Amino acid sequence: MSASTTLSVRGLTQTFGDRTALDDVSFEVRPGRLTGFVGGNGAGKTTTMRAIVGVLKPDAGEVTFGEEPMTLGVRRTIGYMPEERGLYPKMKVLEQLIFLGRVFGVDKDVARERATQLLEDFGLSDRAGDVLHTLSLGNQQRVQVAAALIHDPALLVLDEPFSGLDPNAMDAMSERLRERASAGVPVLFSSHQLDLVEKLCDDIVLIHEGRVVATGEVRSLREERAGRRYRVQVEGLPDWSPDLPGVSVLTAGADGTTVELADGADPQALLVSAQQAGPIAHFGRVLPTLADLFAEVSR
Amino acid sequence: MSAAARPTANRSDLVRTIAGREISVKLHDKGFIASTVVFLVVIVVATVLPALLEGGTPSYTVGVTQGAQSEAEVAQRLGGLNNDERPSDIPAADITLVDVASVEEGLADQDVDAVLTVDGQNAMLSGRDSMPDELLTLVTVAHAQSVIGAVATEAGLDADQLATLTSPPAPQVVLADPPPDFAVPPQLVIIVFGFLFYFSVLTFGMSIAQSVVEEKQSRVVELLVAAVPIRWLLSGKVLGNAVLAISQVAIIIGAGLIGASVTGASDVIGQVAGVSGWFLAFFVVGFLMLACLWAVAGSMASRIEDLQSTTLYMQIAVMVPFFAAVLIQDDGPLQRFLSYFPLTAPLLMPARMIQGTAAGWEPWIAMALVLLTAAILIVVGARLYAGSVLNTSKRSHLRSAWAQGAGA
Numbered sequence: 067m068s069a070s071t072t073l074s075v076r077g078l079t080q081t082f083g084d085r086t087a088l089d090d091v092s093f094e095v096r097p098g099r100l101t102g103f104v105g106g107n108g109a110g111k112t113t114t115m116r117a118i119v120g121v122l123k124p125d126a127g128e129v130t131f132g133e134e135p136m137t138l139g140v141r142r143t144i145g146y147m148p149e150e151r152g153l154y155p156k157m158k159v160l161e162q163l164i165f166l167g168r169v170f171g172v173d174k175d176v177a178r179e180r181a182t183q184l185l186e187d188f189g190l191s192d193r194a195g196d197v198l199h200t201l202s203l204g205n206q207q208r209v210q211v212a213a214a215l216i217h218d219p220a221l222l223v224l225d226e227p228f229s230g231l232d233p234n235a236m237d238a239m240s241e242r243l244r245e246r247a248s249a250g251v252p253v254l255f256s257s258h259q260l261d262l263v264e265k266l267c268d269d270i271v272l273i274h275e276g277r278v279v280a281t282g283e284v285r286s287l288r289e290e291r292a293g294r295r296y297r298v299q300v301e302g303l304p305d306w307s308p309d310l311p312g313v314s315v316l317t318a319g320a321d322g323t324t325v326e327l328a329d330g331a332d333p334q335a336l337l338v339s340a341q342q343a344g345p346i347a348h349f350g351r352v353l354p355t356l357a358d359l360f361a362e363v364s365r
Numbered sequence: 366m367s368a369a370a371r372p373t374a375n376r377s378d379l380v381r382t383i384a385g386r387e388i389s390v391k392l393h394d395k396g397f398i399a400s401t402v403v404f405l406v407v408i409v410v411a412t413v414l415p416a417l418l419e420g421g422t423p424s425y426t427v428g429v430t431q432g433a434q435s436e437a438e439v440a441q442r443l444g445g446l447n448n449d450e451r452p453s454d455i456p457a458a459d460i461t462l463v464d465v466a467s468v469e470e471g472l473a474d475q476d477v478d479a480v481l482t483v484d485g486q487n488a489m490l491s492g493r494d495s496m497p498d499e500l501l502t503l504v505t506v507a508h509a510q511s512v513i514g515a516v517a518t519e520a521g522l523d524a525d526q527l528a529t530l531t532s533p534p535a536p537q538v539v540l541a542d543p544p545p546d547f548a549v550p551p552q553l554v555i556i557v558f559g560f561l562f563y564f565s566v567l568t569f570g571m572s573i574a575q576s577v578v579e580e581k582q583s584r585v586v587e588l589l590v591a592a593v594p595i596r597w598l599l600s601g602k603v604l605g606n607a608v609l610a611i612s613q614v615a616i617i618i619g620a621g622l623i624g625a626s627v628t629g630a631s632d633v634i635g636q637v638a639g640v641s642g643w644f645l646a647f648f649v650v651g652f653l654m655l656a657c658l659w660a661v662a663g664s665m666a667s668r669i670e671d672l673q674s675t676t677l678y679m680q681i682a683v684m685v686p687f688f689a690a691v692l693i694q695d696d697g698p699l700q701r702f703l704s705y706f707p708l709t710a711p712l713l714m715p716a717r718m719i720q721g722t723a724a725g726w727e728p729w730i731a732m733a734l735v736l737l738t739a740a741i742l743i744v745v746g747a748r749l750y751a752g753s754v755l756n757t758s759k760r761s762h763l764r765s766a767w768a769q770g771a772g773a
Binding site: 116119120121122138139141142144146148150151152153154155156157165166168169170171213 | 379586
């Protein structure tokens, strides 16, 4: 996959009254990668996604997909799942998917075939003839995802696709998204579940109060922000504490001792000091979790 | 996906798909099916029932005693005259005569309704608990003729003079300005059409508004707007509901006309069929004129519960023409004005045509005015709809919808 199917968001700015919802938001969603969109409530995730799919016209900025502006033709290749969900409550599940498929330009028979297959993938074959609102919220959510996939989209923009799913459904959903990404589709999804994003995503975009505060590969972001924090575990010595200049102990316990090194301090000296105390069970840099990063930027 | 491989958005396909869903939803709506069936039943009953009730000439069997034959035969002949030969005060009745020996013997037979006996100048009609009016009138006239005949013969008048005496020639009536010959009072036709349109525009207008707010409330509109231009979406909705509304009205008018033809009321068909073309044409344009505004009434609401208040003005806009058409039936400046005013023209211009007070060119002018207004209201409505349909959080205001709808 080349960069020709990269989704680029550049300088999106949007105000609602005197509130700035988006302030110069820029990032990329690369083909074949799962990109997590993370931020607190009201940080601007939904507004950004609405601007990407063309439901909202931003005050400034532009969105391109494969270097093309988001014309109607391009927008019709997006699989979109809105924040508050959007399906006809009184329409039957299969009929609904076929209708949406046709709205996205899929031939009626092909739409029926795909809808049937998607329902089977999501374990909903027996509910195909049921009216949507008779399904549980979790199942409605799966239908919503099926609706976003019905036209074999070239780009996926999903607002909170995991909210309200049980662990099994979350696994199935992760698998679906991974599958799409492997097929070369750029996937952007927002979530509050940071552990899940950390586990699932290749890239993240971290947004806070309408500004992108971090963007890139999850691993390198964590490394970048790791600082000089180490965890040392000496067997049989849960409360081991080094006595070295420039090394301060943050926590000590059964998991070992976490220390912060000052700028001039050498981690090798720390290792040597630990080895002298006893056999080493663990020695390594502590990478901040996504939750740590999130807490840091939203402070 | 490259630009070349991407399926292009086809406007007419999309509009048809959206319209198709509107139609399919409505056709699966039990309330809609039930109201249409009830309407059809009412129309069929209304056209067929009067014919059945009035229908047919009453039949009587009359026992005739010795000496009453000639009166009985005259009564039988009068009752059996064709409609155009029979004087207006003589009722139609199909009388069967049977000879009986006496009143008692005659009435003993349950098939016999009455027994006629004549004794010189005295006639007697004997019955059981009541005497049919038609029979009484016919026998009265027959007996009077027989008495006059007897007196005239005594006075020496010949047959021609007698005939002149018993049925004096009526004067020929010539009217300089005869009113049109209506099979049904025009007022009734106007009320029926007025009610039909009122009902239909309200039903399908509400249905457009509901469909819009349903998509807003369920947020499905976000999915649709991402893939379909807002105005195409609106066209599909209006088209679907217009097709349903026009079909329903056409089916009901058709059922009425078929009902009338089955019961042989061919003069009613001639009268109604003649104007229903104009009525339908005005209905179509009138419906389209308001359709986009109904969508706006839906898009200004954010929940189904708001519809009552956001559609209020629309309900008034439909009610006013209906009551104007029903209440203002006198040919005057007010009716003339309203027959050109775009909101009331779709009902009042055809109403004037039915009353015969509109010149041939008048409906064309009124139609042009309604079309012009429709064009303006469609543009305004589409902009307001575009400006408010994505505002899902709260009730919209016209001013902000107008501003928002500018580029949408």
